[in-house]
Amino acid sequence: MSMYNDDNVDTFDDGDGTPPEESNNRTFLLIAGGLGILVLLGLCAVVGYLFLNNNSANQAAVTAQAQSTVQQATIVSGLTQNAQSQAETQAAAVTATLSPTTTPVIAQPTETVSPTPNPATATVGAAFTQIAQVATITTQTVIATATALPNTGFADDVGLPGMFALALVLVAVIFLVRRLRAVPTR
Numbered sequence: 277m278s279m280y281n282d283d284n285v286d287t288f289d290d291g292d293g294t295p296p297e298e299s300n301n302r303t304f305l306l307i308a309g310g311l312g313i314l315v316l317l318g319l320c321a322v323v324g325y326l327f328l329n330n331n332s333a334n335q336a337a338v339t340a341q342a343q344s345t346v347q348q349a350t351i352v353s354g355l356t357q358n359a360q361s362q363a364e365t366q367a368a369a370v371t372a373t374l375s376p377t378t379t380p381v382i383a384q385p386t387e388t389v390s391p392t393p394n395p396a397t398a399t400v401g402a403a404f405t406q407i408a409q410v411a412t413i414t415t416q417t418v419i420a421t422a423t424a425l426p427n428t429g430f431a432d433d434v435g436l437p438g439m440f441a442l443a444l445v446l447v448a449v450i451f452l453v454r455r456l457r458a459v460p461t462r
Contacts (some may be wrong), residue, residue: 301457303456303461304453307453307456311449314434358409
C-alpha cells in the first residue's frame with residue numbers, strides 16, 4: 277500500500293487554499309527601485325542647493341564688505357570736511373591789522389587780582405569741545421541698521437522642518453511597502 281494516495285508530490289498544499297508566494301516579487305522590486313531613484317534625486321537636490329546657497333552667502337559677504345567700506349569712507353570724508361572748515365575758519369579769523377599809531381599811554385597803577393587758569397581745566401574743556409564736534413558729525417551720518425532677523429542657524433541652513441516632514445513620509449512608505457508585501461498576490 278502506498279503512503280501517498282492520489283497526492284501529487286510536486287505541489288504543496290498548506291490546507292487553506294492559498295497558492296505559494298512567488299519567489300521573485302516584481303512589485304516589491306519596482307517599488308524598491310522607485311525609492312532608490314527618489315533617494316538619488318533627493319541627494320542631487322541637496323547638493324545643488326548647497327552649491328547655490330554658497331554663492332548667495334559669498335555675495336552677501338561681498339555686499340556687506342562694500343557697505344562697510346562706503347560707511348568708513350563717508351565718516352572719513354565728514355571728518356576731513358570738518359577739519360577743512362575749521363582750518364578755513366581759523367584762517368579767516370586772522371585778518372590784516374593796521375599798524376599801531378602812536379598814542380600816549382598813561383599808566384595808572386591798579387590793584388587787580390586775576391585768577392591763574394588751571395591747565396587741567398583747559399585740557400578737559402578742549403576735550404569736551406572735540407567730543408561735541410565729533411558728536412555732531414556722527415549724528416549727521418546715516419548709519420544703516422538691520423531691520424530683519426538674521427537668516428542663520430542649523431535649521432535655516434538645512435531646512436529642518438522639511439527634513440522632518442520627509443522623514444515622516446519615508447516612514448509611511450516603509451509601512452506601506454511592508455503591508456503590500458504581506459498581502460498575497462492574486
